[in-house]
Amino acid sequence: MTQLDIAKNGVLTNELIRCAEIEEIEVDKLRRLVAEGVVVIPKNKLHNVKKPVAIGSGLSVKVNANIGTSVGYSSIQEEIEKLKVALDAGADTVMVLSTWGNLSEMRRVLVKESYVPVGSVPIYDSAVKAFNEKKNVVDFSESDFIDMVLQHAEDGVDFMTIHVGITKGVLEKSKNSKRIMKIVSRGGAIIAGWMIKNNKENPFYKNFDEILKIAKEYDITLSLGDGMRPGALVDATDVQQLEELFYMQELVEKAYAEGVQVMLEGPGHVPLNEIEMNVKLMKKIGLGRPIFLLGPLPTDRGMGHDHIVSAIGGALAGYYGCDFLCYVTPAEHIGLPDVSEVREGVIASKIAATVADVARGLPKALRLEKQMAIARRNFDWTEMFKLAIDGEKSKKKYEAMNYTDEGCSMCGPFCAIKVTRDYMEDKTQCTTK
């Protein structure tokens, strides 16, 4: 039985109990949210997830980090390093998106190394296999679609992106579209290419029942991928994007009936003024299922700093109800991120998630903000570094300044907190709790 089935039956799993503790939410309330399908707990039966994560309505916003090899880069050591850095920086999940080297073996190693849920995109493997056999990247068979899903399930992956909404109908509509960038989803483009070349329906859509069987057996959470997500700001929120989304509703219902956990993936490149609408529409059409956004990026001109661009969009999306942010690194749109860029990406997304949690008034988030204010008021640097999202970096900078007086080198003797304390307050430590 899946986490969803068990919750429907009123039983508490170890993962559910642990997640309720982390979220500071009453355990039966969390069970009900899982039973309703509006919260998922991704966990493959074969994967020992030591730090489970609950994603969805009413919970803190979660962060996913993408790692994985690419053409010419396939060091498993470097991927393990990326995994460690991402987890240390606070990633709640990782997706292994390798397209170079021994994919299955690397996946198994990373699943074993990861104490958080691991995601993947099975269709990549088919394209890589075709490419390695010197064929076009869309030259593989219909059964490969299903085989790859099963392979990933056996490798222990906890959630998988299945680009199930790119149907013939959606592609037909997109033919005469005014989009500047027709498809920017790697998986989406491969499936669309396969469909056009073979003149066949999307096998994930056609064989969705079979996918559900595998997902049910291993308790894979399906992440319904948005192959048609806009890839440029000027293409945002167009008919193709929405057509694909509309196909999701029946799939959400089918999965729920089978006891399979699902979430919905979303854009992408979205102007700030359209983020609220996008999130609310996804929640509405997706029947309240958890939403997993890549970004969103509210400008295309932030190359080299897309972690910042994505933090802006992610914070606002989280505030409006997005549950799960896929990080974006400074290397996005330029090349494969290195280890330090993975770290920067996770930190930026954690900041966005924190901003959203605070804005949504989550008690835990507000308590941490108050503790930080008190630490700053008391010049308690140790406590500040403990409460900071990235205490490591801020401590390093502070120590490098070698400023020994109270306060810091920014204001020196003119520190507002010191001046205020001297003239407006008693001089005891602030103990407000």
Add this chain to the structure above:
Amino acid sequence: MTQLDIAKNGVLTNELIRCAEIEEIEVDKLRRLVAEGVVVIPKNKLHNVKKPVAIGSGLSVKVNANIGTSVGYSSIQEEIEKLKVALDAGADTVMVLSTWGNLSEMRRVLVKESYVPVGSVPIYDSAVKAFNEKKNVVDFSESDFIDMVLQHAEDGVDFMTIHVGITKGVLEKSKNSKRIMKIVSRGGAIIAGWMIKNNKENPFYKNFDEILKIAKEYDITLSLGDGMRPGALVDATDVQQLEELFYMQELVEKAYAEGVQVMLEGPGHVPLNEIEMNVKLMKKIGLGRPIFLLGPLPTDRGMGHDHIVSAIGGALAGYYGCDFLCYVTPAEHIGLPDVSEVREGVIASKIAATVADVARGLPKALRLEKQMAIARRNFDWTEMFKLAIDGEKSKKKYEAMNYTDEGCSMCGPFCAIKVTRDYMEDKTQCTTK
């Protein structure tokens, strides 16, 4: 006559004509906005501002970078370097906030070096003078307040922060406040300390007419400082902050009657869900005057990455009508920023300003986004780096990857744009304009 007086008289200044070109706005429309006081063009008569800037309603969001020395750090060479880096990165103005070394001399050098408007906070000089004379930082006379404003005007400063709203009434109310951090504004704390120690009204408030005379003579734009801005997220949008704001309205009216340009400064630390309210309230009470925000920071836990935190808040504030963003560097709350942190701060704020301009639908901002989409679609890296807010960094990363095929090292042969082009599009260059 000031830019405001001249605009009221229906005459076009060179600065106004140049700003209209930059903003791509009809010149007489811009003149009317200046004449109404809802747009300012800061320019001291003594400063040759080669790149003037118009700030306010209907225009693109502007970015200010703070530079300046602090205790133990007073290299004019390093400050000139910070100025250059800030301008290269796209800062629209700089504020010189030095508190160490020969302040007036340094200011004059930086004003001369700067082709954009320069701002300052005159009250710092009084505190620094007192400190250097081994007195308490609030030990100076009432006339020093006015003298320092005159000194800064003669040094060629284009806009000045005057913490005029911290009145006795506001301080009285703040006595029993529940704020964790009573005052975090450096200038605000010094003035409040002075007022309490001397049991006198705020000299800027009491002698506002005299300040206006100086401002009128040199055409200084007054930036009405928010000494009571909240300095911790949990202190945001409280009565003290709003009381001070409410005092601004009469001052805005007085300044307008005298032909003096003004803008309003604002917080600070504000949760994401209160940014819209803060901006709209400031616009309403401030009679539509330009708004200049420090941040805002929607979490206090981003230490070491407060440029990202501030980009989140600034983008949303800009979307809701904030006109002018004061940058925040990664060093904020830790120490004085170095040259590279100044650069990072400006870039993050420029990203926020760009996101806001796009969300507000400014035609120029949308045109650049479209050009970027086309460049990406065509794999035109030269054009991408030209359109990027930080082309320098993205070019460096791209070249370091040494990836020679079309696309980039992220997706390699599985690049969605390539796959889409092979199966869904004709293979010619995209020329949509």
